[in-house]
Amino acid sequence: MATSLKLPPQLKSRVVTAAKGAGKSPHAFMVEAIEQQVAQVERRQRFIEEALAAEREALETGKGFNADEVHEAMAARAQGGRTQRLKARPWRK
Template sequence: MMSSTITLALSDELKARIAAVAQQSGKSEHAFMVEALELQTAVAERRTAFVADALLAREEVARCGRVVDADEAFDYLQTRAAGSHARKPDPSSI
C-alpha cells in the first residue's frame, strides 16, 4: 500500500496529550495518530452509510405509505423472543 506524508499543525497541549496516551498504550505517537485517523474515518463512513440507508427507507415509506408503530413492533419482537405467541402489528397508512 502506498503512503503519503502530510503535515499536521497541533497545539502544544494536544501534542503532549497524544504523547502521553500513546506512551501509555505502548504505541508511537505516529501509530497512535494513524489509528485515530483510521477510526474516525471509519466512524464517518458508517455514519454516511447509515444516513443513506435511512433516506432510502424514508423513500420506501413514502412510496408504500404503510408503517408499523415502533413500540408495537418492539413489543411483538420481545414477546416472540420470549417464546410466546404474538399477533403481528398491523401496518397503518401514513
C-alpha cells in the same frame, strides 16, 4: 502519501503521553485515531443514507410498521425471547 500535521504543543504532549500509555508510537496512535474518526463518519453517513432510503420506500409504498409492535418485539428480543417477523402494513388513508 506523506502528510504533515501541525499539533498545538499541549495536544502534542497529550498525544505522546496517551500513545505511551497505549504502548504505541505517537505516529501509530494518531493514524489509529484518524482511522477511527473516518470510520465513524462513514458509518454515520451510511446510517443517514439508509434512513433516507427507508423513508422514500415508506412514502412510495404507503406501508410501515406499527411503533408499539416494533418496541414490543425489540423488548422481547432483548430479553432473549423469540418474536414473529413483523410485516409492513398500509398506513395511508
